Each structure stands twice: as C-alpha cells, then as structure tokens.
Amino acid sequence: MMESINKIIGWMPALIQSTGVTLALSVTSVAAALVFAVFLALGKISRNAVISKICGGYIFFFRGTPLLMQLFFIYYTMPQLVPALNIQSRFFAAWLAFTLNVAAYLAEIIRAAIQSIDKGQMEAARALGLTRSQAMRLVIIPQAYRRMIPPICNEFVMVLKDTSLVSIIALTDLTYQTKIIASNKASALVYIPAMLIYLVITGVFTFIFNRLEKKLSIYE
Amino acid sequence: MSIIKTENVCKSFGTVEVLKNINLTVEPGEVVVIIGPSGAGKSTYLRSLNRLEKNTSGKIWIDDILMEDRVNGKNLVKMNSKERAEILLEMGMVFQRFNLFPHKTALQNVMLAPMNVKGVSEKDARAKATELLERVGLGDKLDSYPSKLSGGQQQRVAIARALAMDPKIMLFDEPTSALDPELVGDVLNVMKQLAEDGMTMLVVTHEMGFAREVADRVIFMYDGVILEEGAPEEIFTNPKHERTRQFLQSVL
Numbered sequence: 001m002m003e004s005i006n007k008i009i010g011w012m013p014a015l016i017q018s019t020g021v022t023l024a025l026s027v028t029s030v031a032a033a034l035v036f037a038v039f040l041a042l043g044k045i046s047r048n049a050v051i052s053k054i055c056g057g058y059i060f061f062f063r064g065t066p067l068l069m070q071l072f073f074i075y076y077t078m079p080q081l082v083p084a085l086n087i088q089s090r091f092f093a094a095w096l097a098f099t100l101n102v103a104a105y106l107a108e109i110i111r112a113a114i115q116s117i118d119k120g121q122m123e124a125a126r127a128l129g130l131t132r133s134q135a136m137r138l139v140i141i142p143q144a145y146r147r148m149i150p151p152i153c154n155e156f157v158m159v160l161k162d163t164s165l166v167s168i169i170a171l172t173d174l175t176y177q178t179k180i181i182a183s184n185k186a187s188a189l190v191y192i193p194a195m196l197i198y199l200v201i202t203g204v205f206t207f208i209f210n211r212l213e214k215k216l217s218i219y220e
Numbered sequence: 221m222s223i224i225k226t227e228n229v230c231k232s233f234g235t236v237e238v239l240k241n242i243n244l245t246v247e248p249g250e251v252v253v254i255i256g257p258s259g260a261g262k263s264t265y266l267r268s269l270n271r272l273e274k275n276t277s278g279k280i281w282i283d284d285i286l287m288e289d290r291v292n293g294k295n296l297v298k299m300n301s302k303e304r305a306e307i308l309l310e311m312g313m314v315f316q317r318f319n320l321f322p323h324k325t326a327l328q329n330v331m332l333a334p335m336n337v338k339g340v341s342e343k344d345a346r347a348k349a350t351e352l353l354e355r356v357g358l359g360d361k362l363d364s365y366p367s368k369l370s371g372g373q374q375q376r377v378a379i380a381r382a383l384a385m386d387p388k389i390m391l392f393d394e395p396t397s398a399l400d401p402e403l404v405g406d407v408l409n410v411m412k413q414l415a416e417d418g419m420t421m422l423v424v425t426h427e428m429g430f431a432r433e434v435a436d437r438v439i440f441m442y443d444g445v446i447l448e449e450g451a452p453e454e455i456f457t458n459p460k461h462e463r464t465r466q467f468l469q470s471v472l
C-alpha cells in the first residue's frame with residue numbers, strides 16, 4: 001500500500017504537467033469556439049438564405065461526423081491534400097479540430113437560446129422603432145445569454161473530457177501521459193490519480209458555473 | 221386631413237384570407253374601438269398598420285403619406301428606410317401580453333427606445349421616463365423588474381414605454397384581456413386619460429363599457445371585413461347587422 005502511494009506521488013509532476021495541456025486545450029478551444037459560434041448562430045437564423053444555408057451546412061457537417069475523424073483529417077489528411085496546410089504542432093492541430101467542432105455545438109446552443117425568446121420581445125422592440133440588429137443586441141441576446149450559460153457550461157465539461165481523444169495524435173495531454181506511464185512502468189495504478197485529476201477539474205468548473213448561473217438569474 | 225387611411229387592405233396567410241378589403245379613415249384625435257369575434261382579423265389589421273405584418277395588397281397612408289401600396293405582397297412605394305422608420309415612429313403599440321423586457325427595470329424599459337432610436341441623452345430619457353411612469357401611477361415602481369409587477373402595472377409600464385417615443389397614434393391590441401378583472405380599471409383609466417388629452421387611438425377590446433364611454437366610433441369586424449361602423453350609441457343600441465347583434469349579446 002505504502003509503496004503504491006509512493007509510486008503515485010512520484011508520477012504526480014508528470015501528470016500535473018500534462019494536465020496543463022488538457023486545460024489549455026479545453027479553455028482556449030472553447031473560448032475561440034464561442035466567438036465563432038456566435039457568428040454561426042446569427043448566420044443560421046439570418047434572413048439571408050445563402051448565409052443561413054452555409055452556416056447550417058457547417059453545423060450539420062461538424063455535428064454529423066466523429067470528432068476523432070475530424071482530428072485525423074486535420075492532422076493527417078489535410079497535409080496530403082494541400083501540403084501548404086501541413087500543421088507541425090500537435091497542439092495546434094488538436095486546438096483547431098476542437099475549435100471547429102465545438103463551435104458547431106455551441107452555435108446550436110446559442111441559436112436555440114435565441115429562438116426560445118418569446119416572439120413578442122422582437123415585436124415590441126420593432127414597434128418601438130429599434131432596428132432588427134438593435135433589437136437583437138439590446139433585447140434578445142441579453143435574455144438568451146442567461147439561458148445559454150447552463151448548456152454552454154455542460155458543453156465545456158464534455159470538451160474537457162473529450163480532449164483525451166488527442167492522445168491518438170500523440171499530444172501529451174493528461175490521458176496520453178497516463179498511458180505512457182502505464183506502459184513504461186507496467187503499472188495500471190496510474191489510472192487512479194489520472195481519473196481523480198479529471199474529476200477535480202470538472203468538479204471545480206461545475207461549481208464555478210453553478211455560482212455564475214445563480215448570479216445571472218436575479219431578475220427572474 | 222386624416223392621420224390613418226387604409227384602402228382595400230387585404231391579407232392572406234397562405235390561402236386563408238384574413239383581411240378582405242379593409243377601408244378605414246381615422247381623423248387626428250379620434251378614438252376608434254374595434255370589436256369583433258375571435259379570428260375576425262382585428263389584431264392582424266392593427267399589426268399591418270405598423271408593419272409587424274405585411275399586407276398582401278392595399279394602400280396605407282400615415283399622416284397623409286402613402287406608406288404602402290402593395291400588389292401581390294410587393295410594396296410599390298419607394299421610400300428610404302430611414303424616412304419610413306421615422307413615420308412608423310408616429311405609432312406606438314400596446315400588446316395583450318405586455319411584452320415588457322424582463323431583463324430591464326420599469327425605468328429602463330421606458331428609457332431604452334428614446335436613447336437608442338432617437339439618441340436622447342440618458343439624463344433626459346430618465347427624466348422623461350420618470351415623469352411618464354408617474355403619470356401612469358407607477359412613480360414608486362421605477363426600479364422594479366417586470367416580474368415583480370402585477371399584470372396591470374406591467375401594462376401601464378408598457379403604455380409609458382410606447383408614449384416615451386412621442387407617438388401621434390396609439391394602437392392597443394386587447395390591452396386588458398390578459399388581466400385579472402380587478403386590475404382592468406387602472407389600465408382603462410390611463411387609456412381614458414390619454415384619450416382626453418387628445419391622443420389618436422385605435423383600440424381592439426372587449427371592454428364594452430370603455431367603448432361606450434370613450435370611443436368616437438366603434439367598428440365591428442367579422443371574418444376579415446368591417447361589417448358595421450358608427451357611433452357607440454348607434455352600434456350598441458341599434459345594431460343594423462344580425463351578426464353584430466349576436467356578438468353584442470354574447471359579450472354584454
């Protein structure tokens with residue numbers, strides 16, 4: 001028992017370092033995806049049919065194919081098709097795949113939240129002389145935004161766990177590091193601290209998000 | 221000189237004809253009450269005046285300016301959007317379900333459009349909103365969110381919000397239908413006051429007492445047409461049309 005604990009403590013520096021990669025990848029890709037997703041969502045509900053179709057098609061594609069394949073595609077296939085698009089950095093390839101993929105999911109969350117706002121809100125705003133974009137900015141989005149917080153937080157927690165997929169392109173995230181230790185040291189024990197680390201991170205974020213949600217629902 | 225005039229206004233949703241050749245002229249300062257059974261097209265008509273609904277055909281003048289001349293849904297009147305928006309601002313609208321902005325306080329609801337549409341300064345917008353809310357009896361609710369107000373209070377905020385844009389015409393679509401009976405009076409009193417101050421008003425309502433007391437003219441709509449119109453006394457005591465008689469019996 002003592003021996004196992006010592007072993008685990010010995011692995012901790014490497015595990016924690018790779019946790020940094022997992023966190024950096026999740027946070028930066030979700031943040032970038034969020035910005036992209038706002039445009040995709042507004043594009044999809046746009047009255048311009050071409051823009052709406054393009055955004056709808058994008059969302060359909062990235063939600064309709066496995067993330068793992070998208071990752072392979074960006075890292076392996078793209079350089080073959082267009083050599084100029086050869087992405088050397090594993091981190092950047094993973095980041096790009098996650099950003100593009102997560103944006104599609106977030107866009108659907110944002111679109112659903114916007115469309116869940118009562119039609120009467122847009123009508124009241126228009127009847128007061130606000131333009132459509134003013135009404136969106138001042139009336140619809142501020143209300144929709146509170147409704148998006150919980151599903152966006154859910155999505156973030158999912159992404160945090162899904163980043164373990166990147167071990168497949170040998171990016172040293174927490175999962176990949178765990179696997180390396182497990183095979184080098186021939187000890188499956190390492191999965192215990194690794195899973196605990198995931199649990200702590202998702203737990204902390206869930207706690208923060210719950211607080212945020214409570215704070216934002218004051219007017220209801 | 222009329223403030224609203226519509227000529228042969230028609231509206232279809234798909235193949236369903238909801239408005240059939242509506243002709244109506246409203247003089248400045250007139251209070252016109254529109255009554256009629258559910259599905260008659262009353263809301264659709266009001267909404268077509270301020271473009272929440274686009275007509276299939278017909279002409280609309282606001283303040284003697286031709287705004288719409290539609291044929292097969294296409295507007296033949298060319299007007300730049302700024303000019304059109306300005307004329308549409310002459311109309312304020314009050315909805316059955318209030319449609320207040322729930323994330324804004326009463327004061328902020330009233331200040332929003334003047335600041336963002338007319339570019340009024342925050343200070344001036346606040347002063348005016350305060351005055352309007354006091355006028356509708358809500359001087360003590362300035363900082364309340366809609367969710368903390370009764371239906372009657374919410375509707376009075378909605379009236380103040382519309383008035384903040386200085387409209388010449390107020391459109392009311394069943395402003396008291398969603399209210400508990402004991403709250404109806406406060407809203408009707410505000411509307412009465414508005415009428416006395418000379419506001420031009422088009423009011424869809426089932427409040428026959430209000431119509432009798434305040435209306436200059438009552439219009440009975442049925443199945444997309446104006447079946448009958450006249451002074452309230454005339455319509456209520458001596459309806460010409462059998463349908464009008466039946467409708468009045470059902471609501472009185």
Ligand SMILES: Nc1ncnc2c1ncn2[C@@H]1O[C@H](COP(=O)(O)OP(=O)(O)OP(=O)(O)O)[C@@H](O)[C@H]1O
Binds near residue numbers: 256257258260264265
């Ligand atoms: N957006 C829409 N799409 C399809 N049909 C509609 C739409 N809006 C209204 N209608 C139809 O148009 C007809 C007239 O509706 P409208 O709301 O103008 O009636 P109303 O006289 O205001 O009735 P109520 O007293 O119930 O409010 C109804 O048959 C309704 O079903």
Ligand SMILES: [Mg+2]
Binds near residue numbers: 262264393394
């Ligand atoms: Mg109606």
